[in-house]
Each structure stands twice: as C-alpha cells, then as structure tokens.
Amino acid sequence: MSQPSRTRPEGSAQALMTAYDTALLDLDGVVYAGGEAIGYAVGSLLAARSAGMRLAYVTNNALRPPDAVAEHISELGVATEAADVINSAQAVARLISEQLPAGSRVLVIGGEGLRVALRERGLEPVESAEDDPAAVVQGYGGPELPWGRFAEACYAIARGVPWFASNTDLTIPGARGIAPGNGAAVEVVRIATGAEPQVAGKPLPPMHRETILRTGAVRPLVVGDRLDTDIEGAFNGGVDSLLVLTGVTDAALLLAAPPEHRPTYVDADLRGMLTGQPEVTEASGGFRCGGWTASARGGELTLDGAGDGSPLDGLRALCAAAWTHAGDGVCGLDAGKALSRLGL
Known part of the structure; x- marks a missing residue:
C-alpha cells in the first residue's frame, strides 16, 4: 500500500537503528562505490548491527551471486552471509519461474548472478538463441559484456519468447563516476526489437516481495541513494526510507522530487542510521x-x-x-x- 504524499522529511526522537528492526540497504552508492567502502559506511553498519538492527543488502545489480557479494562486504569489514544479500536476479528468477515450467531454458544476457538465481528456481541458463530458450533474461553484465550478447537477445525475442529484465537502472555509480547501468543495455534491445520486458527490480513490487520473503522484516527501513529505485520502491511498498547523499542523488534532484520519490529521512551518509532525525x-x-x-x-x-x-x-x-x-x-x-x- 503506497504512502500518502509527503510534504517534509520526518523527524525521529529515537535513533533509526533502534526504531526499525531491519535495514534494507542498497549497495552501489550507499555501502561502496567502485568496490571501495564509502566513508563512514563500515563503522555505521557495525554500530547499527551491535544495536540489534538486522542488516540486509538489497541491490538491483544482478552481476554477482549473493555469496560473492557477501564475501566482498565481509572483506570491507562487515561480516556478511549470502542469506543477507537479496538481488534483482533472485526477484526476476522467481518471476520467470512463476510463468514457465521447471527445467525451462532461459537465455542469459548478464553475469553469473543471473545464472545462480535461475538454477535456484529450477531453470536452466543457456547462452545462445539457438539453444531453444523459453525466455530471455537481461541483467547488468559489467563493462566487458560483449555487444554480441545483445544480438542473441534480439534473435530470441524476435521469435516471440518473453523477455525479462532484472532492473532498468540507467546508471550505476563507480569509483570514477557514473557509468551506464543495465537500463541502458535494456534500451539497446528495446530499440532493436520494439519489445517491452517484464521488470523485477526496484522500484517494482517483485523486488519488494522478494526482500520481505527472504528477510522476514516487520518494520524495515529502506536505505538508498537513488530516488527512482530505492525511495520509489519504499513508497510502493508502504515502508519508510532514508536517503543518503553518497551516490546518484544530489540536493537539486531531491528538492524537485515528485511524491513517490520523497524519502522519509535525509542524511549525508550511513551515520544517519545511528542517530535520531531533527524535526522540520x-x-x-x-x-x-x-x-x-x-x-x-x-x-x-x-x-x-x-x-x-x-x-x-x-x-x-x-x-x-x-x-x-x-x-x-x-x-x-x-x-x-x-x-x-x-x-x-
């Protein structure tokens, strides 16, 4: 159930890490950028967890499987299990599995995270349109994804198979700045085929459903850097959100936000979880x-x-x-x- 239009950020006399049972944290632009921890992120996460808050990492980036992401976060200094990571690959794999029989072949345009998620749902990843796939799924494949992969997607879609996308984020933050995201790659296939994908990732309901199913959160707080995915996803799910200004969103974008993009709270970085929030x-x-x-x-x-x-x-x-x-x-x-x- 969506929230009513917000006209100001809310205050909180209680520290957010104790007011909410689970932090649903975006990764790129919130916890790390280009693989390196963002300032104050590690210390803030450790403090929040020590206060009893569960940490779950919810990302639209479908490139890596949960165990690889968990290992990366652990290397940064926050011990993390694969079960703590929920990605759009898992959400889109569940969406596909609800529409296709078990054992169906799915053409993968993306990284290993998609293949792992498909196998988890009893589906068979394949690499070519000639492998007779029953569907195409597209997710972020990193900067080295060959151009020919888009052609494979187009060949299969032209034969009438359904097309799924893990997410449609146009950009992704990195160590050197903002780079093209999976949404930009989806546009390539959309332009070439005229087709429309079914999308699972934030801000759409399949991702929120996947997150709640896997975490069991009762009073979650979405923490993100993007208005059009993290904050809109929280709005669509009827839960509170904290925008941190360490990634894509700047002050000007925040002021121009339509109702579905207005966060509950605003702070500079993840230290905002450790304190209350001032009243306006x-x-x-x-x-x-x-x-x-x-x-x-x-x-x-x-x-x-x-x-x-x-x-x-x-x-x-x-x-x-x-x-x-x-x-x-x-x-x-x-x-x-x-x-x-x-x-x-």
Whole structure:
C-alpha cells in the first residue's frame, strides 16, 4: 500500500537503528562505490548491527551471486552471509519461474548472478538463441559484456519468447563516476526489437516481495541513494526510507522530487542510521530546521538564518518548502542561491 504524499522529511526522537528492526540497504552508492567502502559506511553498519538492527543488502545489480557479494562486504569489514544479500536476479528468477515450467531454458544476457538465481528456481541458463530458450533474461553484465550478447537477445525475442529484465537502472555509480547501468543495455534491445520486458527490480513490487520473503522484516527501513529505485520502491511498498547523499542523488534532484520519490529521512551518509532525525516545523511563513528557515517566495526557494544549523538542516527545511509548494507535482522554483549558501 503506497504512502500518502509527503510534504517534509520526518523527524525521529529515537535513533533509526533502534526504531526499525531491519535495514534494507542498497549497495552501489550507499555501502561502496567502485568496490571501495564509502566513508563512514563500515563503522555505521557495525554500530547499527551491535544495536540489534538486522542488516540486509538489497541491490538491483544482478552481476554477482549473493555469496560473492557477501564475501566482498565481509572483506570491507562487515561480516556478511549470502542469506543477507537479496538481488534483482533472485526477484526476476522467481518471476520467470512463476510463468514457465521447471527445467525451462532461459537465455542469459548478464553475469553469473543471473545464472545462480535461475538454477535456484529450477531453470536452466543457456547462452545462445539457438539453444531453444523459453525466455530471455537481461541483467547488468559489467563493462566487458560483449555487444554480441545483445544480438542473441534480439534473435530470441524476435521469435516471440518473453523477455525479462532484472532492473532498468540507467546508471550505476563507480569509483570514477557514473557509468551506464543495465537500463541502458535494456534500451539497446528495446530499440532493436520494439519489445517491452517484464521488470523485477526496484522500484517494482517483485523486488519488494522478494526482500520481505527472504528477510522476514516487520518494520524495515529502506536505505538508498537513488530516488527512482530505492525511495520509489519504499513508497510502493508502504515502508519508510532514508536517503543518503553518497551516490546518484544530489540536493537539486531531491528538492524537485515528485511524491513517490520523497524519502522519509535525509542524511549525508550511513551515520544517519545511528542517530535520531531533527524535526522540520512550520515557522514564519516557511519551514524551520536547526538554524535555517526556508520558504517559497518570489519564484524561488529562499533560505534565512544559519546560526549553528548544519547544511543538512537547511536542506531538510528546503525540502519542506519545495514539496509543500509542489503538492502532488514537481517543484520548479529556482533553488540555486539557497543551495549555494549551504555549499550543496
């Protein structure tokens, strides 16, 4: 059940790591970027787990199987089991298994994570359109995925077999910046075939269902860096979310977020799980958080005050002003001066 439109970030007197039983953490842009741990991530995860919060890693990246991802997180300093990792490969494999008989052949365009997930569901991965597949599944295959793999997908889809995609994220954050994601590769096949895939990953229901089935979370908190996958997925699932500003989303995108992309909480990084969250209150015709008061006037978002308020408090106040002004739409007011004051 979806949440109603949010007009401001919420506050929490209780630390998030004790207010929620399970953190459903995205990986790329949240825990690591380009394989290296993001600042404060390891310490924050260890502290949250010590406080009794279960850590589950929920990623749209279908490249690696859960045991490889768990090993990587463990090497970063947070001991992790394969059962703690839920990926879009598992979600799409379940979706396929519900539509095809056991033992069906599935043409894989992607990495080992897809093959492992398909076998787990009793399906047989194959590599060529000539292997008589009953379906095609496409997931992120890394930067070295050969162009010919897209051709194999097109040949099979042209014969009328159903096409599935683990996710449609257009980009993926890495150590050197933002790179093309699986969604960009899906567009290649879509343009060539005119077909439409069934998609399983965030923000769509199959991924949320897979996550809840595997974790048993009762009061989960989605933690992510993307509005269009992590936060929208939480919105669609009717659960709370924490946006961290360590990946794809910047302050300007956050202020322009439509209702389904507005997080419950906003923080700089995973340290936000370890603390409460400040309240945003109405004040002086605008919204106040910390030492800042934000309002929408004269065709722009304005910011007054400062005091001891942190830039994040100013951003939270600006979110309230922008989202309230936008209602169920998108705020188009100029926020450049206000964000410059915050250094964002």
